[in-house]
Amino acid sequence: MTTDDGPSEGERRDVGDGSQERQAGDRASRVAPRLPMLLDAVLDVGSEGELASTLQHVVDSAADLTAARYGALALAGPAHGRGPERGRSRIAELFSYGLSEDERRRITRLPTGHTGLLGNPGSTLSLGVPVRVHNDVLGYLCLARKQHGPFTEEDLALLRVLASQAGIAIGNARLYGTARQRARWIEGAAAVTTALLGGESAADALTTLANSARILAGAAAGVILQPTDDGGMEIVAASALDDPGDFVGTTIAPGSPVLTQLLGGEPVYIDDSATDPRMTTHVRTRFGPSMMLPLQSGGRLIGTLALPRRRGGRPYTPVDRMLATQFASQAALALLLADAQHNRERLAVYEDRDRIARDLHDLVVQRLFATEMMLESTRRRTDGAELSDLLGHAVDELDSTIQEVRTTIFALQQPPADAPTGxxxxxxRETAGAAxxxxxxxxxxxxxxxxxxxxxxxxxxxxxxxxxxxxxxxxxxxxxxxxxxxxxxxxxxxxxxxxxxxxxxxxxxxxxxxxxxxxxxxxxx
Missing domain, CATH: 3.30.565 (Heat Shock Protein 90)
Structure with missing residues (x-):
């Protein structure tokens, strides 16, 4: 098989037995008729809107230009396997030309350049080049069974051009996807900030944050943890695709390996929560890849945002981690601002209540008390029993009114959360007000x-x-x-x-x- 890493002696034999001088002299005449087709193919690749359509067009064009019966563009997935197989990449996506469904199913491993398209070692009837984005090899563009004779160096050159176009298309799609992903996270952070500053309670604010982060990250759950008095961490809010009822209250005990990083404000990235020995909570068995991000601003640690995906779920990419970390920082600042705003509003309420209480005490109570004293003095000087009883009743009513106003004053001077229930x-409260x-x-x-x-x-x-x-x-x-x-x-x-x-x-x-x-x-x- 001919690859893009430089042909070996065997590979040079696959593309003809003539001298290099003769090949160079004939190359122009052999390539020239195919140049318009190559240009059309390159232009068509650049005009495709969807990445899948673009990559399929690359495979079709490569087969047409080289007269190959079969073609495939295989993109790599995560590495799997153990021992000698470890590091071998499975195929994440496969675009083919001329292959039956049965033949497509037979292609289970990413071609490495040392086997034929269908996994036949030593085949001289296949041609393959890597598809690169910058210096990363994302997959291979392979051809098999040229209709007339073996593949030539010109076929390899044409294949390289098309593979580079595929790499450019994938790179552009990645950039576009990253830009859209970044825009979603920015919009999500703005929406969370608006919600948090809208006057929600502390518990509702944390739940809103957990739910928004879960949706943006494509996670199975969004969890907020806060430090406990004994040096651990506790889940205080959660949002999940399933019922998160048993999440809240779950604790990470002091001494857990992840706590040093979390309490120090460092992010923790986990490949598989269910098997990672650092994870100790009972809910870990449900999840796979996870991010645990500090919620901190201005050196103050509010808590941790955890975003686990289901077992076997797609790992978080470096871009995912970067965007989620930025979101967590923005959310932490919004939480601090919301808390400060809530405190200012509470202070304004207390100041207003104190003013009302002061006005009631200084004006209303004093006037009522003065009126009561005058009526009491008049009653004592009056001889008529009926009038005395009437005045006494008026005094009692005034006194009751004073007590009610006094109770109101005392209640206004207390924070709402401090109102007694027992x-x-x-x-x-009554005796303190009477004082x-x-x-x-x-x-x-x-x-x-x-x-x-x-x-x-x-x-x-x-x-x-x-x-x-x-x-x-x-x-x-x-x-x-x-x-x-x-x-x-x-x-x-x-x-x-x-x-x-x-x-x-x-x-x-x-x-x-x-x-x-x-x-x-x-x-x-």
């Missing part, structure tokens, strides 16, 4: 598992009683201390289990007696 927290008007903090005691034993239906009644008791204590003279006790395991007078609230103060009693006032509220659990 009874214990609600009682502490604003009382001038001191009431003492609070709990007995039993208050949040567990006292259900939500009882909360409203207990809190209403507590507010009323605190409001009454505020109106009494001489109150310097208040004790609030909540007993979740109280035994009621009827012998049943219940909850009891007791509010005691040291102020003057309404009946003029000594010892302060005690208000009790109780209910069955």
């Amino acid at each position: 009874l214990r927290g609600k009682v502490l 604003v008007l009382l001038g001191f903090q009431p003492s609070v005691h709990f007995n039993g598992a208050v949040d567990t034993l006292v259900g939500d239906p009882l909360h409203a009644g207990l809190l209403t009683a507590l507010r009323g008791a605190l409001a009454a204590a505020h109106r009494r003279e001489g109150v310097t201390s208040i004790e609030v006790a909540v007993d979740a395991v109280a035994r009621l007078p009827n012998g049943r289990d219940g909850v009891r609230l007791v509010v005691s103060d040291d102020g003057e009693r309404d009946d003029g007696g000594e010892g302060g006032t005690t208000v009790t509220w109780e209910a069955e659990r």
